[in-house]
Structures are given as C-alpha cells and as structure tokens.
Amino acid sequence: MDIYLPIAGVAINVFALLGIGATIGFLAGVFGIGGGFLMIPLLIFVGVPVPIAVASHADQVLGTSLSGLLGHWRRGNVDFTMGGIMLPGGLAGSAFGVWLFTLLQQFGQINLAVSLLFVLLLSGVGALMAIESIRTLLLQRRPAGVRHKLHQHTWLHGLPLKMRFRRSKLYISALLPLGLGALIGMVSGILGIGSGFLLVPAMIYVLGMPTRLVPGTSLLQIIFVTASVTFLQAYTNHTVDIVLVIMLLLGSVLGAQIGARFGARLRGAQLRFLLALLLLAVAAKLLFDLTVLPEQLFSVIEVSG
Amino acid sequence: MRRLAAAALLLLAAAAPAPAYGDPVAADLSSHVIEIGSGFTGASVVLFGATLGSGDIIVVVRGPPHDVTVRRKTKIAGIWVNGQSVAFDHVPSYYAVAASRPIVELLPPSARARYHIGLANLALEAEPPATPQEAQRYGKALIADQQRAGLFAKTTGEITVLGGQLFRATLSFPANVPTGVYSVDILLVRDGAVVGERSTLLDVITVGINAALSDFSVEHSAAYGVVAVVMALMAGWLASLPFRGA
Numbered sequence: 001m002d003i004y005l006p007i008a009g010v011a012i013n014v015f016a017l018l019g020i021g022a023t024i025g026f027l028a029g030v031f032g033i034g035g036g037f038l039m040i041p042l043l044i045f046v047g048v049p050v051p052i053a054v055a056s057h058a059d060q061v062l063g064t065s066l067s068g069l070l071g072h073w074r075r076g077n078v079d080f081t082m083g084g085i086m087l088p089g090g091l092a093g094s095a096f097g098v099w100l101f102t103l104l105q106q107f108g109q110i111n112l113a114v115s116l117l118f119v120l121l122l123s124g125v126g127a128l129m130a131i132e133s134i135r136t137l138l139l140q141r142r143p144a145g146v147r148h149k150l151h152q153h154t155w156l157h158g159l160p161l162k163m164r165f166r167r168s169k170l171y172i173s174a175l176l177p178l179g180l181g182a183l184i185g186m187v188s189g190i191l192g193i194g195s196g197f198l199l200v201p202a203m204i205y206v207l208g209m210p211t212r213l214v215p216g217t218s219l220l221q222i223i224f225v226t227a228s229v230t231f232l233q234a235y236t237n238h239t240v241d242i243v244l245v246i247m248l249l250l251g252s253v254l255g256a257q258i259g260a261r262f263g264a265r266l267r268g269a270q271l272r273f274l275l276a277l278l279l280l281a282v283a284a285k286l287l288f289d290l291t292v293l294p295e296q297l298f299s300v301i302e303v304s305g
Numbered sequence: 306m307r308r309l310a311a312a313a314l315l316l317l318a319a320a321a322p323a324p325a326y327g328d329p330v331a332a333d334l335s336s337h338v339i340e341i342g343s344g345f346t347g348a349s350v351v352l353f354g355a356t357l358g359s360g361d362i363i364v365v366v367r368g369p370p371h372d373v374t375v376r377r378k379t380k381i382a383g384i385w386v387n388g389q390s391v392a393f394d395h396v397p398s399y400y401a402v403a404a405s406r407p408i409v410e411l412l413p414p415s416a417r418a419r420y421h422i423g424l425a426n427l428a429l430e431a432e433p434p435a436t437p438q439e440a441q442r443y444g445k446a447l448i449a450d451q452q453r454a455g456l457f458a459k460t461t462g463e464i465t466v467l468g469g470q471l472f473r474a475t476l477s478f479p480a481n482v483p484t485g486v487y488s489v490d491i492l493l494v495r496d497g498a499v500v501g502e503r504s505t506l507l508d509v510i511t512v513g514i515n516a517a518l519s520d521f522s523v524e525h526s527a528a529y530g531v532v533a534v535v536m537a538l539m540a541g542w543l544a545s546l547p548f549r550g551a
Contacts, residue, residue, distance in 0.1 A: 002480065004345050006515035007522055011346060011480040059537045066541030108376050108387045116384075227534045234530030238522050242533055249537070253544040290384045296453075298446035303372040303392065 007241035008052040014247065016046045021251020025064065028252065029259020030266075031275045033200070034061040034222065036193025037122055037282055039248075040114075048244065050111055054101070054192030055233035055240045060248040061194040062226040064256065065219045072216025079167040079213050083220040085174050089181030090188075090225045097189015098232040104190075105237075108301065112290075114191060119287045121187070125197055126279030133273035140269065168209045176207060185225045192229065194222040197279065329357045330493040330501040332472075337505070339478060340512040347480045350507065352403075352489065353473040360495040361405045362464050362472045363412070365422060366507075368399025368456070369485030375443040375450075391443035392432040398483040400424065400451070403462030403474045411494045420492060420499060424448050424457060455479040484509045 002011040020042045024035040036057050043053035072078055104110040159173035180202055184195045199218040203209045209217065234240040263271065332354025339348045352364060372394050379388035402422060404411065418426045429447065431440030451457040456479070464474040476489070486508055493501030511519055522529045 002344070002346055004341060004343050004480075004515055006511065006518040009481070009483075009519075059533050062534065063537035063541040063544070066538050067545035070542065070545040108374070108390065112384075112386050227538075230533050230537070231527075231530035234522065234533050235526045238526055240522070240530070240533045242518060242536065245533065245537065246540075249540045249544075253540075256544075292385075294378055294385050296450070297378050298443070298450060299376050299378070299387070300447055300450040301374050301376065302398075303374050 003243065003247065005048070005052070005241045005244050007238065008048055008244065010047055010049070012046055012048065012244075017244065017247040018251040020046070021060075021248040022255035023251075024248070025252030025255025025257075026259035026262070027255075027278075028064055028068070029256040029261075030263035031271060033196040033275070034065065034194030036061060036191065036195075037118055037197065037279070040192060041282070041286070043244075048241075050114070051105065051237060051239040052241050052244065054114070055230070055237065056192075056244045056248070058188070058192045058194075058226045058229040058233065059240050059242075059245045060252065062223060062230055063245075063249045064252050065194060065222045065226065067253070067256075069216060069219040069223060072219060075216075077213050078216035078220055079165060079209065080220070081165050082168055082170075082177055082207075082209065082213075083217050085163075086177045086181030086221050087224050089178040089183075090185035090221055091228050093182035093185025093187075094189040094225045094228045095185075095232060096182075097186040098229060098236065099189075100186070101190050101233075102236060115286050115290055117187070117191060119283050119290070121198060122279045122283035122286070125201060126276045126283060129201065129272050130276035130280065133269045133276060136269040137273065168207075168213055170208060172207065180206060181221060181225075184221070185228075188222075188225045189229050189232070192233075194226055196222060197275075330362075330491060330503050331355050332491045332503055332505065334476075334489065334505060334507060337507055339482070339507065339509045341482075341484065341510065341515060342513050343515060345480060347478055347482070349475050349477045351473060351475055352491070353471070354491060354503075355471050356493050356501065357470070358495075359469045360493045360500065361411050362466065362474075363405075363408065363420075363422060363492045363494055364403040364462070364464060364474055364476075365420070365490045365492070366399065366401045366403075366476055367397040367488050367490075368483050368509075369397075369487065370395040371398050371483075372396070373447065375447050377443070377446070389439075391435040391439055393444070393447060394430045394432060396429060396447065397427070398485065399456050399478070399487065400427065401458035401462060401476065403464050403476070405464040405466050405472065408461060411497070412499070413497055416497070416499060420490075422492075424452075455481065456483070478509070482509055484511055 001014045003014045004011045020039060024039045027033065027035040027038065039057050040053050043057070044050055069078070101110065104113045159175050161174045162171060163174045164171050184199050187198060188195045196218055199221060200214055203214045203218055204211060230240055332352060335351035339350065372392065373396050374390050374392045376387045376390040378385045408417065408422060412422065417423055421428055429440070429444040431444065435443070448457055452459050462474060462476070464472050466472045486506055489505045489507055491503045492499050510516065
C-alpha cells in the first residue's frame with residue numbers, strides 16, 4: 001500500500017514509513033535522542049529526495065521532542081535559564097545553517113556536505129562516548145572508585161559575562177551556552193537533525209551541567225531550533241512534506257513507548273556504549289559509501305519546471 | 306464498416322480541436338486528464354482513432370519540458386564528489402513512443418530525426434560551454450537516468466490496428482509521472498513517409514488534499530511553515546497525554 005507524498009512528489013510504501021518512524025521512536029525511547037543521523041539515510045534509501053528528508057525530519061523531531069520535554073518538565077528536570085540563554089544562539093545558528101543548506105544545494109554539493117558532516121560528528125562523538133562508557137564499566141567492577149571533581153576547569157571557564165544558573169548549580173560565562181546553542185543550531189540547519197547526540201555530551205562535558213537536567217534542557221533547545229528550521233525550510237525551500245511527517249510521527253510515538261521500557265532495564269554506561277557502537281557503525285557505513293565506486297556516476301537534477 | 310469508420314472519424318474530428326494536416330487521421334483519448342490522488346500508483350489512458358485509407362500509426366507522448374542539470378561524480382582525495390556538470394534546456398519530463406509496427410520498418414532515419422521519434426532523436430539542447438562531445442556523453446547519461454526512473458519508456462508501445470483503419474493503444478504512466486500538460490502526437494505513416502498528423506493534449510494534475518497541500522506550500526509558504534510547526538507540536542502534546550499519570 002503506497003501513499004503519495006504531495007511535496008516530495010513520490011509514492012512510498014506506508015509500512016516502510018511507519019517502520020522507519022517506529023525504529024527511530026524506539027531509539028529515541030532507549031537513548032533519548034532524535035535519531036536523525038539514522039532516519040535521514042533510511043528515508044533516502046526508501047526513495048524520499050534528500051532535501052525533503054532533511055526538512056521533514058526536523059518537523060518530526062519537533063513533535064517527539066515536545067512530548068519528551070513535557071515529561072521532563074513535570075519532574076522538574078528542565079533548566080529554563082540555561083535554555084533561555086542558549087535559545088538566541090540556536091535560532092541565529094539554525095538560520096545560518098538553512099542558508100548554508102540552500103547555498104550548498106545550488107552548488108550540487110549538499111549530499112556530500114551532509115554525508116561528510118555526519119561522518120565527522122558521528123565518528124567523533126561515537127569514539128568519545130565509547131571510550132568514556134568502557135572506562136565507566138571497568139571502574140564499576142572495582143570495589144572503590146577514585147573521587148574526582150564535579151567538572152574540570154578549562155580556559156572556557158575564564159570567559160567574561162559570568163552569570164549564575166541556580167538550577168544547574170553553575171557560575172559560568174553566558175557566552176558558553178550562547179555559543180554552544182549557535183553551533184548546534186547551525187548543524188541542525190544543515191543536517192535537519194535535532195542534534196541531541198551532540199547537545200547531550202556537550203552540556204555534560206563542556207557546560208558541566210548535572211546529568212539529571214540535561215535531557216529536558218536539551219529537548220527545550222531542540223524544540224526551538226527544529227521549529228525554526230522547519231519554518232525556514234518550508235518558507236525558503238518548500239521542502240517540508242506534512243504527509244510524510246504525519247506518517248513518521250505515528251510510527252515514532254509507538255516506537256518511543258516500547259523503547260522507553262526497554263531502555264529502563266539497561267544501566268547508563270551500557271546504554272552509552274550501545275549508542276556509541278550505533279554511531280560508529282552509521283559513520284563507517286556513510287564513509288564506505290563515499291569512497292566506494294558509485295553505482296551511477298551521473299546524477300540528474302531538475303532545475304526548473 | 307467503411308461508412309461506420311468514416312462516421313466515427315467525422316465525430317472524432319469534430320471533438321478534437323488540435324490541428325491536422327495531410328491525410329485525415331482522427332484520434333482521441335479515453336480521458337484528457339490524469340488525476341493524482343492519495344493512492345495514486347500510475348494510470349492508463351486509451352488512445353483510439355481512425356484513418357481514411359490504410360497506413361501505420363506512430364504515437365509520441367511528451368511530458369512538459371523542464372531544465373535539468375546532469376552531474377558526474379569524480380574521485381577527489383578518495384571520496385566521490387559531484388564534479389563537472391552539463392545543463393540541458395527543454396528536456397521532456399516524460400517520453401514514450403508507440404507504433405503499430407517496429408519503427409525501423411516504418412520510417413527512414415532522416416524522418417525519425419525530423420519528427421523526434423525515439424530517444425536517439427530527442428535533440429537535447431546542451432547549454433554552453435558544453436562541447437558537442439560532452440553534450441552527447443551527458444545526454445546519454447540523462448536518457449539512461451530517466452529510463453531507470455521510468456520516465457523515458459525503454460520499449461516501444463504497441464498499437465493495434467483493426468480492419469486497416471481503426472487503431473487503439475494503451476498509454477501507461479508510472480506513479481512518479483510529473484504533473485503538467487502532455488502532448489500526444491499521432492502520425493499516419495505510409496511508404497516510409499509521414500502523410501498525416503494530429504496532436505492532442507493530456508493534463509496530469511494533482512487533485513484533492515495533495516493538490517491543496519502542494520499549492521499551499523508554494524503559494525503561502527510562510528503559513529505552511531507555521532502549520533507544519535503547529536501540527537508537530539499538537540502531535541507531540543497528544544502523544545504525551547497517556548503518560549501524564551505516570
């Protein structure tokens with residue numbers, strides 16, 4: 001059973017789309033990430049054009065992130081001050097990212113840019129997370145762990161405009177969350193992903209926020225950034241396919257419930273190790289596709305109707 | 306029989322407004338509109354017609370022309386990237402030919418080229434600065450790509466001729482058929498020459514919710530963006546409701 005996607009202009013199997021949504025929802029439930037790094041390649045694989053896949057995914061992440069945020073909010077695990085400072089950076093960054101996306105599309109290099117950026121980010125974050133989680137798993141086996149500081153002080157903590165974040169128990173420069181928001185927003189604009197897999201480690205290791213507050217605060221940031229990316233993509237590139245988004249949301253809502261139950265049974269470090277393996281596997285696959293002789297050397301792009 | 310055919314011919318000639326010259330050939334489609342709805346998986350249209358006097362029939366279907374860019378990947382530092390490109394103007398977005406007999410038996414190469422019959426005779430216009438060799442090479446790649454996409458027919462369709470004067474053909478369009486106005490040219494061929502010609506139009510349109518959405522997304526893109534955002538937020542809020550108690 002196929003469904004016609006009006007903006008993409010292609011008919012795709014309904015169950016393929018629901019299945020992709022469910023898979024990503026499952027990962028979101030287990031790991032607390034949007035899963036765009038996996039969803040976009042899957043959508044392209046079933047025949048959704050790259051620009052439509054990227055823009056529509058941002059819209060889908062917006063939906064799943066709000067349902068996640070509401071859960072964290074009820075438990076009081078959101079630092080709104082931190083989120084408020086990151087927000088202007090995120091919005092400016094995402095606008096710049098969408099502009100870059102349009103520019104790269106005109107030069108015909110959007111596919112390359114998306115793939116390369118994914119390889120770089122996935123392998124970097126994946127490797128760091130793998131090392132950290134293995135270390136934690138090994139430490140847990142020993143009877144007594146070594147006590148260490150709440151977080152390491154680096155040059156980042158010497159920046160001006162310091163302000164107090166009560167909920168996070170931090171006294172850091174406002175430029176730090178602002179700049180982080182801008183950087184992540186830009187990546188979201190180009191890749192159409194919520195960038196949760198970047199934001200979560202950055203908030204823990206760069207900002208030094210308590211882990212408890214990180215998922216909710218990162219979701220708050222992701223909501224504003226993906227809302228901005230969705231609007232800008234729809235406005236400038238006409239690439240958001242609402243029918244596609246509805247199909248993906250239906251699947252992901254179901255998958256997220258199953259995933260959350262599954263994730264509750266795993267320990268934090270085990271979870272991070274599995275996620276690291278997933279990131280590294282996707283990075284390896286993307287890199288392999290870039291270097292192996294393509295099946296078709298020529299590609300045809302419609303310039304005007 | 307002959308009188309019946311002539312009567313049908315007159316009727317068809319009156320119904321179809323498109324121009325004709327030479328020997329009379331009349332033809333019409335079972336429908337002049339293909340509607341793309343939510344469950345669209347392709348469509349077929351029956352072409353039927355009649356001729357005065359015997360002859361063979363060739364039908365050429367062309368989709369609305371568009372401009373395309375063909376890019377070739379090259380290996381740079383171990384990675385395949387899009388390199389050189391050639392732009393082509395006014396390429397038919399869909400192309401198919403049907404004939405009552407193999408075309409090579411019906412028309413000499415010069416006539417096939419003149420009437421742009423067959424993919425080899427598409428006369429693709431490459432934009433400068435492409436050299437003729439590049440134009441040919443990239444043009445071939447363009448045709449191969451469109452064939453894979455099912456938009457350029459790989460084989461010649463069949464036309465059935467009944468009693469020497471009536472003919473019919475089924476024109477099939479794939480699910481990814483581009484929207485727009487298609488031209489259907491019907492050629493009457495006798496003794497290696499085109500002796501009669503008639504054209505008719507076919508409109509491929511999106512209907513219902515699909516048409517409304519795609520029009521809305523282009524004409525009111527800001528409002529569409531807001532709707533996309535609000536819809537996702539509503540869905541997210543609804544999805545969180547079952548967990549409220551937990």
